[in-house]
Amino acid sequence: MNAIVQDFAEHWPLYLSIPLVAALIGYVTKVIAIRMMFAPVEFRGIKPFLGWQGIVPKHAAKMAGVACDTLTQQLIKPQEVLDRLDPERIVAEVEEPLRQTIEEIVREVASAYQPGLWESLPRSVQRAVISRVQADAPRLLTEVLAEIKSDVDNVFDLKDMVVTSLVRDKELLNRIFLEAGGKEFQFIRRSGAVFGALIGVVQMSAWVVFKVPLIMPLFGLFTGWFTDWLALKMIFHPRRPKRYFGLFEWQGLFHKRRDQVAEAYCDLIAQEIITPRNVIEAVLRGPMSDKVMALVQRQVDDELSRRASITKPLLVLAIGGRRYQDLKQRISELLMAKLPETMGYVEDYAADAMDIRNTLVGKMKELDAEEFEELLRPAFREEERTLIATGAALGFVVGEAQVLLLEHLAP
Known part of the structure; x- marks a missing residue:
């Protein structure tokens, strides 16, 4: 015992470095582990095995x-987004850009299907034709939007929109986990240092007493493993406070911070x-846009039939039945192509009306602990x-590096 005390007194700065190094191991391994979760965004190295991707x-x-399942099954439905x-308010918001869009479509269609006739018309007559179509356009758009709302599930795939956005933008996917779980990742790093230091005290004692070389790498292995395992456990367990x-x-940190997590998560989603x-x-260009196109075509056909009920036979005779069908198709295609830009003017109103952020926050409060955990748990x-x-x-x-250092400095 005297020899041990004397040895410690002689080399105490070196021995005290053992828990400090253990704390460093605990901290650094957590930093690296978190980094490995999210970076690099794309694979770096030689595929398939020599390299890494977050x-x-x-x-x-x-x-x-997984994130979308929770979002679309427990938090918000497609109908709620558009309901x-x-x-009518949307049409009022886009009235001016809609008039410009309609004028462009009329001129393009008229020039394509009756170029000689259209160009020969006086400008006042052209203007009158355009104004007539512009006057009818708001009602047509209102009817299209009303039909979209009445059949949301067949024209709007919310899950596809969310998954496509996140897969296309992996940085955004990372942000969801990093911003929702920012405090948890900070806790992992700090707890690694604290738990590592505590284990390091035991490690130091074992080395001072036994000086068995295998002690250091084994304790280093245990420190890296145990601090990772314990930190993950403490984030998610227990789900409810427990003494x-x-x-x-203690309560799992993620569950304890439920309100803050919900706000960060919902802000980003919204x-x-x-x-x-x-x-x-998603509605106009997504995987179900063909159904929206069919809806627009039907409305265009109805509108043409309504306005050309008397002259339709003459129109068909003048340009041919086949070209008449092509004309309706072309009008629908131009509407679908130009609507996204036109509808861009309604974004401020739509954001206020949909109120996605507050809707999500309210729904998240209704989730049970297990469902709430699924927001972040998949990342781990x-x-x-x-x-x-x-x-x-x-x-x-x-x-192992510690062993070499200790044997060299304190033989």
Whole structure:
């Protein structure tokens, strides 16, 4: 015992460095583990095995699908996104750009299908024709929007819109996890240092007493593994406050911060994903846009039939039945092509009317603990073992380096 005390007194600065290094191991392994979750966004290295891609970007489709399942099944439905929009108010908001759009369509169609006749008309007559169509356009657009609202599930795929946005923009997918779980990641890093230092005290004691070289790498391995495992456990468990040893109470940090997490998550979803611009694009250019196109074609056909009921036979005779069908198709295509830009003028009104952020926050308060956990848990669950194993391996390597240093400086 005297020899041990004397040895410690002689080399105490070196021995005290052991818990400091253990704390460093705990901290650094957490920083690396978190970094490995999100970076790099694209694979770096030599495929297929020599290199790395962040876990979240690598599994972007799956991660986005899981996040979207919670979003679209528990938080908001496609009908809720569009239900609050008033077709008549939308038409009023886009009245001026709609007039310009209609004029461009009339001129293009007339020049294409009756170029000689259209060009020969006096400008006042051309203007009168354009004004007549412009006067009818608001009613046509109102009817189109009303039909879209009445059959949302067949013309708007909310899940596809969300998944497509997140898979296309992996940085945005990373932000969802990083911003919603910012405090949790900070806790992981800090807890790694604290737990590492505590383990390091035991490690130091074992080395001072036994001086067995295997102690250092084994403790380094244990530090890297245990601090990773414990930090992840403490983030999500227990889901409700629980007292331990009668001394202190703990609740999984993610669940304890439920309100703050909900606000960060919903802000990002409302500002970056379920936006008026994205919804308009999804309806008019998404995977179900062919159904919207068919709806527009039907409205155009009805409108032409209504306005040309007497002259329609003459019109068909003049340009031919086939060209008449092509004309209706061309009008519908031009409307579909120009509507996204025209509808862009309604974004401010739509954002206020849909109120996505507050709707999501309200729905998140209704989730049970397990459903709420699924917002962030997929980012950890996908390759949790890989992250923990990486921490253990790094700890082992650093522990081995400690042995060489200690044997050299305190033989």
